[in-house]
Amino acid sequence: MHHPPFEVLEGGEKSPSFEIPDRVENVIHLLRQKNWAEIVAPSDHGLDPILAVHDQGYVEFLQTAFQLWTAGVVNYEHMALTPATFPPGAHRRVPQSILGKAGYYMMDLSAPIGAETYNAALQSAYCALSGAEALVNGEKSTFALCRPPGHHAGKATCGGYCYLNNSAIAANWLSRNSRAAILDIDYHAGNGTQEIFYSRRDVLTISLHADPALEYPYYSGYADETGEGEGKGFHLNIPLPFGLDDAGYLAALQTALSRINDFEPGFLVTSLGMDIFMDDPLGKFKITSQGIKQIGRNIAETGIPTLIVMEGGYDLESIGHNFITFLENFIDQS
Numbered sequence: 587m588h589h590p591p592f593e594v595l596e597g598g599e600k601s602p603s604f605e606i607p608d609r610v611e612n613v614i615h616l617l618r619q620k621n622w623a624e625i626v627a628p629s630d631h632g633l634d635p636i637l638a639v640h641d642q643g644y645v646e647f648l649q650t651a652f653q654l655w656t657a658g659v660v661n662y663e664h665m666a667l668t669p670a671t672f673p674p675g676a677h678r679r680v681p682q683s684i685l686g687k688a689g690y691y692m693m694d695l696s697a698p699i700g701a702e703t704y705n706a707a708l709q710s711a712y713c714a715l716s717g718a719e720a721l722v723n724g725e726k727s728t729f730a731l732c733r734p735p736g737h738h739a740g741k742a743t744c745g746g747y748c749y750l751n752n753s754a755i756a757a758n759w760l761s762r763n764s765r766a767a768i769l770d771i772d773y774h775a776g777n778g779t780q781e782i783f784y785s786r787r788d789v790l791t792i793s794l795h796a797d798p799a800l801e802y803p804y805y806s807g808y809a810d811e812t813g814e815g816e817g818k819g820f821h822l823n824i825p826l827p828f829g830l831d832d833a834g835y836l837a838a839l840q841t842a843l844s845r846i847n848d849f850e851p852g853f854l855v856t857s858l859g860m861d862i863f864m865d866d867p868l869g870k871f872k873i874t875s876q877g878i879k880q881i882g883r884n885i886a887e888t889g890i891p892t893l894i895v896m897e898g899g900y901d902l903e904s905i906g907h908n909f910i911t912f913l914e915n916f917i918d919q920s
Contacts, residue, residue: 587701587702587705587706588607588700588702588703588705588706588707588733588734589603589606589607589700590603590605590666590698590700590703591603591665591666591698591700592666592698593605593695593696593698594668594695594696595696603696603698603747604747604867604868604900605733605734605735605747605900607733608902609733609899609900609902609905610731610733610896612902612905612906613731613896613905613906613909613910614731615906616906616907616909616910617731617910620910622914622917623913626716628709628712628713628715628716629712629715629716629719630712631711631712631715631716631719631759633645635711635715635755635758635759636708636711636750636755638755638758638759639741639751639754639755639758639782640739640741640742640750640751640755641741641742643680643742644691644741644742644743647687647688647691648691648699648703648704648707648744648749648750649704651667651684651687651688651699651704652666652667652699652700652701652703652704654684655667655684655685655688656701665700666698666699666700666703667684667688667698667699667700668688668692668695668698668699669685669688669689669692669695670685670689671685671686671689672689672693673689673690678690691742691743691744692743692744692745693738693740693743693744693745693746693803694745694746696745696746696747697734697738697744697745697746697747697748697749699744699749703734703749704749706733706734707734707749707750708750710732710733710734710735710736710750710752711732711736711750711752711755713730713731713732713752714730714732714736714752714753714755714756714893714895715755715756715759716730717729717730717756717893717894717895718756718757718759718760718853718855718893721760721853721891721892721893722760722763725891726891726892726916727886727891727892727893727894727916727917728892728893728894729893729894729896729909729913729916730752730756730893730894730895730896731896732752732895732896732897733896734747734748734749735747735748735752735772735859735896735897735898736748736749736750736751736752736753736754736755736778736857736895736897737751737752737753737754737770737772737774737776737777737778737779737857737859737897738774738776738777738778738803739751739754739778740777740778740781740782741778741781741782743778745778745803746774746802746803747898748778751778751779751782752895753768753770753776753779753855753857753895753897754768754778754779754782754783756855756893756895757783757789757853757855758782758789760852760853760855760893761788761789763852763853764851764852764853765788765789765790765849765850765851765852765853766788766789766790766851766852766853766854766855767789767790767791767792767846767849767851767853767854767855767890768783768789768790768791768792768854768855768856768857769792769794769842769843769846769854769855769856769857769885770791770792770793770794770795770856770857770859770897771794771839771856771857771858771859771862771881772793772795772857772858772859772861772862772897772898773795773796773801773859773861773862773866773868773869773870773871773898774795774796774801774802774803774807774859774861774898775793775795775796775798775803775806775807775823775825776791776793776795776807776857777803777805777806777807779791779793779857780793780806780807780811780821780823781806783817783820783821784811784813784814784817784821785813785814785815785816785817786816786817786820787813787816787817787819787820789820790820790821790822790845790846790849790851791820791821791822792821792822792823792824792842792845792846793807793822793823793824794824794826794835794838794839794842795807795823795824795825795826796825796826796827796828796869796870796871797825797826797827797828798825799825800828801828801870807823807825808823808825809823809824809825811823822842822845824838824841824842826838826871828870828871829870829871829872830871830872830873831871831872831873831877832872832873832874832876832877832880835862835871835873835877835881836877836880836881836884839881839884839885840884843884843885843888846888846890847888851890852890852891853890853891853892853893854885854888854890854891854892854893855892855893855895856885856892856893856894856895857895857897858894858895858896858897858909858912859897859898859899860878860898860899860901860904860905860908860909861897861898861899861900862878863875863878863899863901863904863908865901865903865904866898866899866900866901866904867900867901868898868900875904875907875908875911878908878911878912879911879912879914879915881912882911882912882913882914882915882916883915885915886915886916892916894912894913894916896909
């Protein structure tokens with residue numbers, strides 16, 4: 587039901603959204619053909635795990651924004667809330683106006699809020715939490731088929747198609763049982779995840795991504811951002827150049843995996859975006875399907891119980907195949 591009628595691209599161009607239901611439909615269609623895939627619906631985990639990560643005022647905004655904005659409007663099928671005004675610099679206070687709140691809580695124009703956006707984001711977070719719960723109950727690997735994605739959502743901001751940070755919510759929940767690490771291998775930097783854990787040492791966060799000096803989200807994801815306070819040294823950004831091939835990516839991944847092994851987490855959350863694939867319309871890497879297979883194999887070989895969370899990936903012809911190719915490395919052969 588979350589199907590934004592549009593997004594606003596850089597330069598102000600209004601475009602059909604890349605983040606559409608077909609993304610998950612194409613993945614689950616292939617999963618249903620695999621005898622190793624047990625498909626279960628997410629369970630309701632309430633709001634406590636979400637409010638442990640996100641600001642309460644922000645969650646209330648997501649819950650009510652569309653209804654408040656469209657109060658009295660009869661036909662809102664093709665409408666979505668986006669802001670026109672953003673707070674400059676340090677001038678940040680929450681206004682009463684719903685349009686003012688939109689500018690306060692939304693960092694860009696690629697996460698419009700429709701009638702079912704909050705419900706979809708909530709169920710997406712429950713997918714991640716249900717996958718995390720399966721790990722605690724003894725599963726060696728689980729895949730959370732999350733839509734909308736989450737890694738750009740900060741404590742009190744949405745953007746980049748993301749509203750609730752699924753991986754962060756799951757990792758925070760898992761950290762009650764054992765130390766957790768997040769490995770973000772989406773094409774874009776996981777700026778929201780970085781913000782959420784930047785001052786913590788119990789959750790190691792690592793992001794491999796296109797250089798933010800040249801690519802979205804632009805303002806976060808640089809190599810010298812390594813954490814602050816107690817979290818100093820517990821965040822690692824690995825910015826990568828446009829045109830990166832399989833060999834270059836696998837070398838960077840090995841750096842990340844070595845850091846994870848040194849941390850010795852009890853759980854690993856992998857934020858997986860297939861926008862690293864060579865044909866993705868929003869990416870500029872040259873990673874092949876064979877490269878994706880090897881990426882999955884290298885992560886699986888750590889032996890850490892792993893929750894794989896779906897993030898980006900917008901080439902509809904390849905997205906299902908590439909996710910299956912990655913996941914097959916995590917099948918328990920015992």
